[in-house]
Amino acid sequence: MIGQAPERLDPMVPRPHRIHDVRQETSDTFTLELKSLDADVAHDSFAPGQFNMLYAFGVGEAAISIAGDPGRRGVFVHTIRAVGAVTRALARMEGGETVGVRGPFGRGWPVDEAAGRDVVLVAGGIGIAPLRSLVYGLLAHRERYGRISIAYGARTPGDVLFATELDEWRNRGGIEVAVSVDRATESWHGHVGVVTTLLRRFSFDPPETIAMICGPEIMTRYVAGELIARDVVPGAIHVALERNMKCGVGLCGHCQLGPAFVCREGPVFPFDSVERWLGIEEL
Template sequence: MTSLAEHDHADAAAHALAAGDAMLPRPYRVVRTRQDTRDTVTLQLEPVDGVPLKFSAGQFTMLHAFGVGEVPISISGDPTKEGLLEHTIRNVGSVSGALVAAAPGTILAVRGPFGTGWDVSDGMGGDVVFITGGIGLAPLRPAILELLANREKYNRVALLYGARTPDDILFGDELRKWADLLGIVVEVTVDSGPHSWRGRVGLVTQLIPRIAFDPANTVALVCGPEVMMRACATALRGRGVPAASIRLSMERNMKCGVGLCGHCQLRELFICVDGPVLTYERLAPLMSRWEL
């Protein structure tokens, strides 16, 4: 196993150099907030210096609530449009709690964007399958919007989405629009629902056999809890999708975001710079160590 000390220091130095000002936070003002679900809020932020952040779908920023702390949060906005920086945040602890409570006018700090992207355009000319659970729809949303900006260049597109309950379904209006107007097969399932719920109940993996795609010509983008991503990758492999065509977005605790501190290490990988989006081909050999 490669230790942190053995991790290629030339690489780390290159990361640091390439990072440039990446350790310097930039002030952003909260312009609008939207309560998406009981515990999840989308923040729209404008840079105080007026210079918009360019990013690739799948990248994240280090988002800082003054006096509380800094956490990695994926960008959930549209990478094809210059505009406000969007983050969709689930309240699970102290920093995410402070971020979801930030009212319009609050100043936050942003470093980044960091990490690898989904590269959804690799799916042009073929089929694309998005599979997501819970808050995982937020990091996938920029890739979906990027695809929709060039919908005619893709063949079949499906989005399989699992939420805890119907009340936890994110971006409900957009899901309907993507299905009704933009030719995406959208299948939603919940872990449990009230008697009035007429939709599906069950695991998102159970939706995979239901959709049509050409395995040899499909790119699959998967984002959610690791146990769910592992099950989805196994099911996709079972349908013949090559491991190199399955991409997962990994989560690890992060501090620097630029490959220097080692907090996010997963064996030889630093998830902040080698990921968060990685192919299943690269991740499969590490599977036995996942969630350690």
């Protein structure tokens, strides 16, 4: 690599990573495992909920949350839906090819605050990806937490991600897992409907519960509303927000929500700190 340290630490310059593994998850979603080409892999640790900027050579960059096990040092796992120019370019890549990585950036899930409490996780669509790294973080010390529940909503049964892991978490992780789809197929015997309805199945002690939500913003607001109606403390509800991120460090101005830079102060926020802004259209 040209430009060894200290330039290497410039947060604006991607560091080359090799694609170690590619896994097609669903028709439009895939997982990349990236390993640093740099001998010094000390950078490659992260907190669940953080994101990287992934660079497809000559095409551009996209902010992608980290979906891997935080206990696995030196590897970034990203589960990506191919929807834009950059993610489509990443989807065409194969094992052994190189991806540029800047990050990890942002403030992740409040894992420490969850100790000793019931934990409710709610995901919509690709929002399950940043919660996957959180689940690995929780399972590493399962005894520290009370009841853990996951509600996950996908569009169709074919869009359900991490099905094997969901079973594992349910069967061996001591986690209550409920999955719902918007549109069922004949072979689907599970729940159909919006993810908020799954919350009614879970037993948790609302005042002692911490909740973490990642999905479309409208889902996030409804789920938070439902949890508050069940007496979960608004400040104990944490939501991951999506805004256009270009730099990842609060310098480019794109990701502002009210006075917050989502890339830096988020992407995870206590719901009560952003509720007002989320309620204003086009803020």
